[in-house]
Amino acid sequence: MAVITPPERTAVKTERQRAVRRSRRPLVLNVLALAAGVVVWAVVAALGLVENLPTPLAVLHKAGDMIADGTLATDTLASLRRVFLGYALGVVVAVPAGFLMGWYPTVRALVEPYIQFFRTVPPLALIPLAVVMMGIGEVPKIAVIWLASFMACVVSAFQGVIDADKTLINAARVLGASDRTIFAKVVVPASTPFILVGMRIGLGASWATVVAAELIGAQEGLGYRMQKASTWFEMDTIMVSVITIGVLGMLMDRLLLLAERRLTGWQERR
Structure with a gap:
């Protein structure tokens, strides 16, 4: 000893x-x-x-009033619900799609043109189309958020697969590993950092999209509250909503960053 x-x-x-x-x-x-x-x-x-521009003290007083009457909680929960649903659905669909595109060239050739096409179209530009096709309820709002998060995550997952170390893949094949084992033990761990980066980017895109989506046909939400406040030049209310979105986005990003550090502890860091 x-x-x-x-x-x-x-x-x-x-x-x-x-x-x-x-x-x-x-x-x-x-x-x-x-x-x-x-x-x-x-x-x-x-x-x-x-x-x-209101002073920080005025914004703090307004935040206290909005908390007291329940307005801030109602708007925050409404926006959080939309972001969570759209973002979660986007990630759930994007990760398998990215894996399939990266692992199977045939799938990549069939799907990639659509991915590249919709990547150049801002999700905000599709809000009027979504409203016309799906109405003014929750579905079009969640749909555009889904698209924003999906586009960020699918490209990252795809890039993670194609950037997997070919030497490790070939070595696993030489040792007799099946494609399923190689994918699970080599490709997925190598792709994890890329996926998590895409998730962080998709989270920011989701918050940016929900604010714009709530400007149309919403009755609650932080974006709706800002649009209504701008009509009466209530700058303190706008600032409260902006700060709330920033704080929520930062907290969610920190959670993703914590998950990244735990899942990619093997990766060298500066």
């Missing part, structure tokens, strides 16, 4: 302390950056450099 000497224990302890300091530094910088942003916002609003 190896014995750890006191100098080695000191070195290990010092390295752990350094690791803790390195992990805390980004968080401290994030807090400082947010505080600086709020200070700049307050100064700009106080000096009137941007017309009708």
Whole structure:
């Protein structure tokens, strides 16, 4: 049994302390950056450099009023429901589609023209078409969110498959592994980082799309609240909705980033 000497224990302890300091530094910088942003916002609003820009304190008071009367909770839950459904459906369909495109050249040749075509068409441009075809209910809103997340994820999954190390695939074949085993043990792990990056991009696209989708035929939601507030120049209400969307998107992105670190712990990082 190896014995750890006191100098080695000191070195290990010092390295752990350094690791803790390195992990805390980004968080401290994030807090400082947010505080600086709020200070700049307050100064700009106080000096009137941007017309009708409310102060942080006014936005905070408005947020308290919207929380008290339940408006913020209702709008947030409505937007979250739409984003979650559209985004989840997009990811569930995009990942198998990307795998099939990357693994089977025939499927790629049949599907890729449609993927490339719809990638060039912004989902926001399809909102009027979706409303005409599906009405003004929840279906068209979820459909355009689905398209936004699908396009981001399918390309990433496809790229992950075709970028899988061919040396590992050939080595597995030489050792007698079946295509199913190679796909499950080599291709899927190699594609995971690409898929998670696509999921993060798709999440941002989903939030951007839901705001635009709620401008048409919605009775609740953060996008709807912003559109209604703009009619009466209620800038504080608009700012509350914008900040809520940003905070929710950031929290969801952090959860995906945490999942990425856990699922790709084998990957070298800078």
